[in-house]
Amino acid sequence: MYYNRTLSGSFSKLLEPNGSLRWLFDYVKNNPELDFLIGKNNAKEWISVYRGLSRVITILKTGNPEIVKLDGADAYKQIANNLYGNRKISDNFCDELSRLVKDVSADLRFDRYFNNKKEGYFQNELSRKFGICGKPEDDFVIVDKEAVISYDDMQEKEYKFGKIRSVYKKLQGELSRSNAKRFGKNLAEKAIGNELDFLALDRQGNLLLIEYKHGTSTAGIYLSPLQIGMYYDLFSQLSRTELEKSVSEMIEQRKRIGLINSSWEMPEIKDVVPVLIISEYNVRSSAKIKYHEVMDFVRAKKGRSFLANIKTYNYTTEAGLNPW
Numbered sequence: 001m002y003y004n005r006t007l008s009g010s011f012s013k014l015l016e017p018n019g020s021l022r023w024l025f026d027y028v029k030n031n032p033e034l035d036f037l038i039g040k041n042n043a044k045e046w047i048s049v050y051r052g053l054s055r056v057i058t059i060l061k062t063g064n065p066e067i068v069k070l071d072g073a074d075a076y077k078q079i080a081n082n083l084y085g086n087r088k089i090s091d092n093f094c095d096e097l098s099r100l101v102k103d104v105s106a107d108l109r110f111d112r113y114f115n116n117k118k119e120g121y122f123q124n125e126l127s128r129k130f131g132i133c134g135k136p137e138d139d140f141v142i143v144d145k146e147a148v149i150s151y152d153d154m155q156e157k158e159y160k161f162g163k164i165r166s167v168y169k170k171l172q173g174e175l176s177r178s179n180a181k182r183f184g185k186n187l188a189e190k191a192i193g194n195e196l197d198f199l200a201l202d203r204q205g206n207l208l209l210i211e212y213k214h215g216t217s218t219a220g221i222y223l224s225p226l227q228i229g230m231y232y233d234l235f236s237q238l239s240r241t242e243l244e245k246s247v248s249e250m251i252e253q254r255k256r257i258g259l260i261n262s263s264w265e266m267p268e269i270k271d272v273v274p275v276l277i278i279s280e281y282n283v284r285s286s287a288k289i290k291y292h293e294v295m296d297f298v299r300a301k302k303g304r305s306f307l308a309n310i311k312t313y314n315y316t317t318e319a320g321l322n323p324w
Contacts, residue, residue, distance in 0.1 A: 004246035005039035052120025054113040136263035140202035205270035215281040222290035274310045280318040293319040
């Protein structure tokens, strides 16, 4: 069980200043619809460009150091099939990528990923604000997106991840049976994702486990204690020494690339803090009342210390982050 999504040096250098793909960094930074997701596990490493919730391109290594493979979501391949496949590192496919992004922006089929200004739109904005467009004085930086803990094999994953997930699936079922009309039927069958929306670090040394919800996602908001609790338990299983080392390496690499402001001073990591961020919350929604009811329900089962240090925020473009 481990967590370290630091790219290998040779792959990272492609995006760093004077790298063969530095033009891609500049293109993404100057396009507010786009953002990067970079990472590695024991099977592969990748440089991805996202538009909201959708993956426009993913750059993967091949057996030839001069060749990379361009992959992407199937819907994008249908629009710009010639963009994808094996490409020389020296290729500049900026014009092709620009045409694709322009076409997608005007295509109603892709509105739910970005143009509808809901989850994908605000996740993208939040990620850029505290990432590639961040400032030295920012209170926190985003270290990783869609953060996933890796395992040595499926047996270890099923034992460690499966064991924790089953606890929260059981709690979902009990919540549903306690009041199906209020919280929903058959919650035990509802999936709990294994990807943390954002891993961030603030200036006080708190490692932030951030789950993001849009204000229109009423059930998503009030059920979030279960989801956040699972992530918190998973990350709490990791060796603190290894986690601190991994986060430090990831931050330093992202500084070299420019995905985190190079002048942002990294503090010593002191605590792990769960965080819920909601965009455009409607004060007339029942989500907040039910959120506290669900939190009380879980604390009655797991103890009053459950997510005792959680922080909750409402985020808007105009006002930024404010307590929820």
